[in-house]
Amino acid sequence: MNNNINNYGHQKEHPHPLIVSFISGKGGVGKTAITFNLGYILASAGYRTLLVDCDWYFGNLHILANVVPKHNLGELIENPSLGKEVATAVSENLFLIASPSVGDSEINYQNKEYAVLLSGVNDIYSDFDFILLDTPSGLIDLITVAANSSDMSIIVLNSELTSISDAFGLFKHLTKINRKRAVHVLNNRVQNSGESDFIFQKFSLLADRFLSRVPLSAGYLPEDKKLTESIAQQKPFFEISANSAAWESFLQLRDLLFLRDSEGTKTKEIINERSINRSGILADIKE
Ligand SMILES: Nc1ncnc2c1ncn2[C@@H]1O[C@H](COP(=O)(O)OP(=O)(O)OP(=O)(O)O)[C@@H](O)[C@H]1O
Ligand SMILES: [Mg+2]
Secondary structure (H helix, E strand, C coil): CCCCCCCCCCCCCCCEEEEEEECCCCCCCCCCHHHHHHHHHHHCCCCCCEEEEECCCCCCCCHHHHHCCCCCCHHHCCCCCHHHHHHHCCCCCCCEECCCCCCCCCCCCCHHHHHHHHHHHHHHCCCCCCEEEEEECCHHHHHHHHCCCCEEEEEECCCCCCHHHHHHHHHHHHHCCCCCCCEEEEEEEECCHHHHHHHHHHHHHHHHHHHHHCEEEEEECCCCCHHHHHHHHCHHHHHHHCCCHHHHHHHHHHCCCCCCCCCCHHHHHHHHHHHHHHHHHHCCCCC
């Protein structure tokens, strides 16, 4: 793994930006913190990265990014000709489309319009390498549209039973409406990799038994008070933290985004491989 966040050797692989959505059943699990910091690492390595705050009523990505946006996602939906003007520059390669909750006018959520916009977002931002969608918990229509428009959907959960249960409900919902969809799971705020493996295996076992589907692992992020501190200071985690377990986990998450090619062929191989390994995963679970 390349530990240097500035000199990352990968060339642009995607003719269109890769769209990744961070979703959850339960709120407060870390979607916004992960979206922002992953975007920061990608941009630091030279990839043009767009963050989209899809948290319709309570967006706060602009607070983490420490910018005052002039425009927001709702305006782009109402007036697509605004195009790139809607994005606020955060740093050289990092841009943000703020939540519709930023600004004066109250824009109500419209499922159809939102779906139309997201289906065309990679055309408007075709010169970008990555588009990361931060979503709210609870608004299931919005989460579904975001997941449908993404190349990769990552359910974020923590170790609390309620979070696992809500993540399972969301996984069930997504696999029900699209059986071919690959859904990743990211365990946040774990104490160590063992805790993450345990939760992922339990989740996979239940999913296999009741839904005949298993999720893919997007790894884990350890509990790290520096992440909380970085948010309070409105700074990227990487600016206030030296090499740490959480730092490594973020880099592994970055690397996961490169495990695909332009046609998605490699992804399919990965999915098949994971499905084959599924019996191994399940065999490991004794109860
Ligand atoms: N790995 C971590 N270690 C320590 N604290 C964390 C970690 N991940 C998230 N947090 C804390 O959890 C808080 C909530 O995170 P965040 O706002 O990103 O969640 P969210 O899923 O976006 O919430 P919402 O559903 O309300 O949008 C953060 O302010 C941060 O302090
Ligand atoms: Mg959030």
